[in-house]
Amino acid sequence: MVKNLPIIVYTCIKSTYRSATLFLNNLVKRLSEVTTNQSDLVHIRLCITEALANAIIWGNKNNTSKRIIIQYTIDDRFFSISIEDEGQGFITKRIDCPGNNSNLLKDSGRGLLFMKTFMDEVVFNQKGNRVTMTKYFS
Amino acid sequence: MDIKTDYSDKTATVLITGKLDVTNSHKFKDSLSKIDISCYPEVVLDFTELDMIDSSGIGKILVFLKKVKELNGNLVIKNPNQYIREVFELIQLDKIIDIIPSS
Numbered sequence: 589m590v591k592n593l594p595i596i597v598y599t600c601i602k603s604t605y606r607s608a609t610l611f612l613n614n615l616v617k618r619l620s621e622v623t624t625n626q627s628d629l630v631h632i633r634l635c636i637t638e639a640l641a642n643a644i645i646w647g648n649k650n651n652t653s654k655r656i657i658i659q660y661t662i663d664d665r666f667f668s669i670s671i672e673d674e675g676q677g678f679i680t681k682r683i684d685c686p687g688n689n690s691n692l693l694k695d696s697g698r699g700l701l702f703m704k705t706f707m708d709e710v711v712f713n714q715k716g717n718r719v720t721m722t723k724y725f726s
Numbered sequence: 727m728d729i730k731t732d733y734s735d736k737t738a739t740v741l742i743t744g745k746l747d748v749t750n751s752h753k754f755k756d757s758l759s760k761i762d763i764s765c766y767p768e769v770v771l772d773f774t775e776l777d778m779i780d781s782s783g784i785g786k787i788l789v790f791l792k793k794v795k796e797l798n799g800n801l802v803i804k805n806p807n808q809y810i811r812e813v814f815e816l817i818q819l820d821k822i823i824d825i826i827p828s829s
Contacts, residue, residue: 605749630778630809637780641748698781698817705816 593622594663600655603648603673608640611658622662623725631706632667632723638699639671639719647673647717657718666708668722677716729757738766743775746783755786767799774805774828779813791823802826 595618601607616633623629640656648654660669703710709722727744738761746754761769771787773779787803794801802824806814811827814820 609749627809634778634780634809634813637747641780641782645748698784701817702781702813 594661596659596661598659600657602652603644603650603654603656604652605644608644608656612636612640615660618662619667622664622667625726628723628726635703635707635721635723636669636671638702639669639721642699642719643671643673643675646678647675649675664725666722666724668720670718670720672713672718675717677713679716727753729754731757731761733766736766737768737770739770739772741772741775745778746776747778747780748782751780751782751786754783755789758786758790763794763797763799767794767797769794769799769801771801771803772805773803773807773810776806776810779810784813784817784819787819787823800824 599611601611612633615636616629619632620629643656644650648656654674657672658669660667703719703721706723707721708724709720711720712718713720727742727746727750729743730741732739732741740757740761742754758769763769769790787801791801803814804826805828806825807828811820811825814823814825
């Protein structure tokens with residue numbers, strides 16, 4: 589188990605899947621040293637995957653010269669992460685809930701639903717280009 | 727992620743291993759597009775070895791489901807783990823695709 593908590597990291601990665609995957613693998617490895625709760629780890633991994641994909645695709649428009657700014661905190665009782673892209677942002681209220689029957693087959697909005705369901709707190713900045721998610725360990 | 731497709735009688739079984747997410751869902755889509763539904767109208771997505779699926783992977787399944795139904799085929803998902811089942815139930819995917827749980 590990690591003893592020197594909290595861990596606070598501020599980093600910047602290239603807006604590519606390769607960079608996102610490397611970052612995510614390292615992060616989950618660190619998290620697994622703090623919590624052994626598999627459900628928490630799976631949910632965190634899924635939600636960060638969705639947030640990074642949103643940043644790469646919708647925020648930075650697949651422009652690999654852009655960056656994603658990330659700040660995260662690992663404490664013994666919680667994990668919190670902010671993911672910010674260089675895009676124009678979006679209005680989260682406009683995203684339909686895929687769980688509604690009429691939206692079930694739509695190709696967007698599911699990632700946001702996962703984040704809101706599996707993380708304990710999800711907050712967007714006013715511009716809509718930064719999401720901050722917090723998970724309290726079970 | 728690894729994908730292996732086996733064919734027998736009228737059934738195509740796609741075994742997916744690892745994590746299915748936005749980084750590899752195009753590969754998954756390509757594998758599904760190679761299945762000739764007229765020859766193999768029963769398609770089984772075997773998730774026994776699948777650890778995780780994200781919204782991108784689910785999107786590819788939904789597009790494929792539409793194609794299968796248009797060609798009068800049938801799509802089932804076999805042995806999803808508890809986390810994947812949880813995600814399917816959340817978006818009510820289990821209402822439109824037959825899920826065969828672990829035995």
